[in-house]
Amino acid sequence: MNRWVALIVLSLAQLMVVLDSTIVNIALPSAQHDLRFSIDDRQWIVTGYALAFGSLLLLGGRLSDFFGRRRMFLAGVTGFAIASAIGGAAGDFALLLIARVAQGAFGALLAPAALSLVSVTFADDARERGRAFGIFGAVSGAGGALGLLLGGVLTQHLSWRWCLYVNIIIAAVAFFGALAVLRDGAQPRRVRFDLAGTVTAVLGLVGIVYGLGNAETHGWQSIGVLGPVVAGVVLIAVFVLIQRRVSHPLLPLGVILDRVRGTAYLSVGISGTGMFAVFLFLTYYLQDTLGFTPIQAGAAFLPMIGLVMAGAVFSGSVLLPRTGPRPLVPIGCVLAAIGMAMLTGIGATSSYVSAVLPALLVTGVGFGLIFGPVQNAATSGVEPDEAGVASAMVNTAQQIGGSVGTAVFSSLATTFAGATLASYHVVFWTAAGVFAATAVLAALLFRNGPLQPAATYLELA
Template structure:
């Protein structure tokens, strides 16, 4: 059992060995690792932008293509189900076939799905494109975090790198509101999808040039197919049930049935993983106290971040009559505060350890959320909304970077992908809640 402030060696893996990268690859990383961080951060931005940028485009897309409100909901649900349910499988595939190949497949596939959605002439193609975005996003997100994990291993550099990555992860949704508002207002809703293509292309070029093959598992392990099928089914049911609560309420039969089925299947999955030779998610990853606490913190952060974006977007656009672009820019104070606390304070958080940073950040975020409960019809943006945004942003920045670092710290290289996937999975579940 480890403590929250410990610096832990990598955990041993039962059976097999891991092929280390050759020395030339190590020198390549050493000379360009901060450029590699830029590539990884750009890829992460592509994924997190999509959580909000498409939402801004939906009203215009609905007017253009003439689809129903039910179909509109499936544009959100289809992506969430595909992304949330396949994260663990995508992470493990990265461990088995290599992180760089999975990263490239995720980038190219996500960009292609985005272009398909942009040219869609009907709702069926648009829903399919959104689902494909979720599939390839589930490959891309774990690969990005696992590449970061194995590239930055020195304590201070790791803290800085995770600070940048955490700032992107936390602030990307708000950036999506700004970008989505601008693209919808001045170009077309289709550009909210097209924009992913050039960003992904830059990341692909950077990956090919900068990122060496960082090794992959040589255990000859196969994908845990029974575990994969069960956990995909469990996460689909859970994410759908949580999403359905928004439309039909928490007491709905569909909501309760799906949540109960999802929890049951996840329980069965854990039983399978306990006994299978090559588990999809080794239970030692979850059993570590530090890592388990980090996952819970990220789940709470996911819930808090999405709650702020959802509630304030509705409040500012409906009550305060902000335009989509004004609503996006209204979140700038939170983005700035989150970036400052996640990056400028990275060395401090590395020194004091994740325990104090996460506790302080959670406390600040709770205060910020409490301030939002006092908003009314006559509340001023400057005096009532901005303080809550700044305090919440500072808090989330203090939580996300050290929690992500702790969630992947000490993980054996063969498990970096699936441990990173667990980070995104807990955030996704939190966002669904």
């Protein structure tokens, strides 16, 4: 029973991190008016979080392997709560930006620790592991849409500051729950830290995320985009060379070169670009074209959220232990592609019930078949002292995919200035293509059969 209580605690922490990727977006216009900062500054509230979170994930995962998952989980939850309190109380742009960067940094500690704790806690029973990853994957998949709804409610009825303060409540429950339920099992290994790998990985990821973040405002051919992205790619290449030579690498290459895990990372990274289209551009359409309020726009995603959660739990607990990820992830991606294609039919006077809702339902089923199986596969068969960095790779792939999606889809949309509906149609067709490509890759690369069991060492209080 304790392991299921632990899953609730870990899922709450994951929800907090995922919520923060969208809940603050809803609050930004109000925060900008209140603190009187510019539109250019507003972008940095989002970019600052993404830079810190995306660039520090591998380091956060490895710290969990070196110093203990529970210890890093508690540190991440505590730091995230403090940063949220500072951001909620911020009286100027600078302090709000510092708080957002700190949230990203502590989120990079928290997210891989939480996922690796799920992996090692549910390692001995394929059916229970599948159910656990189904629940955890459902939280990951639905959290972004929940953030839109919760952000609208809090901003409209309380204040934009509560979009940050709400994290304190969630963090408190997760912190005391972890103290009560989790304890470290076998002591993690103490090895020499890979400083060169850490520096090149962090700087490389910063360059890629920062450069892609500039694409919408600077244009793809600007030095502000190409310079950081190229430098980031070169540094990542150097990072890989370092990992091949050092005795205790930050990212053991066996973690990603395994066929199943490598395909899982590839799947979550590519599909992550397409998921961006659902939450951002459909929100724009609902509010700007159909005239929905922020709360109504958030509520419009609730049917999809329900199917994501139901599909993730069912596929994880019933289907995945029997079939493995090979049939599930491609089918999920095909359904997501169909849902995106259905959204290309939206018009200026379309009905939500007839034009939007059916596409959301199909997409929700598809996402439910993707999230749980992919997260499970990404941590399957990994050694206990590498579970943290394997989990970090899931979040890193998703973060990079989301950054690519933000840059590509926003750029596509700006090419249709004055023709908003046309831009939405192009974005959704492109997203459909992305999901279709992911389906082909997953079908070709995943192995047949159930997943290899993961090793475990965690004990529960």
